[in-house]
Amino acid sequence: MKLLNEMNVIQWKNGESKTIKEHTVNDEYTYLFIDYLPPRKFTTYPTDLEDFAIGYCLGEGLIKDYSDISSIELDGTNILITTKLNHDPEEDLEQEGIVQERKGNCEHACVCRLLEYQGVNSDNAGGIRSELKTIEPNMSDLKIDATQIIKDIEHLTDEAKIWQETAGVHVAQLKYxxxxxxxxxxxxxxxxxxxxxxxxxxxxxxxxxxISYSGRMPADMLIKVIRVGIPIIISNAAPATSGIDVAQAGNITVIGFVRDNRFTVYTSPERVNLEN
Structure with missing residues (x-):
């Protein structure tokens, strides 16, 4: 599968134009099939798809641990996952507050709602599990030095090879x-x-x-982090108010606007050593 595309483009700079070769990233639809749940559709840069599938299941609360997965099979950009929990569509309807009744005309109406739901649940933000009804505060004692935060974003940029070629992707870095x-x-x-x-x-x-990564930090992003138990997230962008609210409830540390040797700590600052 060809992952980068080269094309001739016109570049304008300082009042002059010229034709140059430029790379663009090839994105593909990826379908995630988990047990008996309706398929989920994503637009991805189709590498490391097994990692994506595992992380998605963890971040969405479909599994509690990697050992909950019985098998993963890749068929092109289709990913088939079998878990030990045997999820079925009724779970998703319950998550949405849709009660499937099987009496008279209501059965037909509920089937229509299920089909409507199937058409909208698949997205890159996590879909129906992008809210938390209960939040367990993160009690991790992990701390990070202020100077390390700057170094981490610099390292993120230096190692973002596809971004350097195309400027068409996001990059995430997990440090342990x-x-x-x-x-x-x-x-x-x-x-x-x-x-x-x-x-x-x-x-x-x-x-x-x-985690350090490139991108905004709304609630649906931070919920992933809370679910898996990661205490700190760092970005060169900003959190949304929804993200701050969730982060405060989950007691995770949100650090944003990391650029030009500065950053902003929005929540749980006790995990940042500001003296180093």
């Missing part, structure tokens, strides 16, 4: 002790799913991990 995992994708959500999935396969202790 002296180990680093980096993944890229056209979706910031999928990039984060990929590093979470890769770390789960390695058996990393998420309470001692943190």
């Amino acid at each position: 002790k002296d180990k680093i995992i980096i993944r890229e994708d056209v979706s910031r959500h999928v990039a984060v799913d990929k590093v979470i999935g890769a770390a789960a396969k390695e058996g990393y202790d998420f309470s001692q991990c943190y």
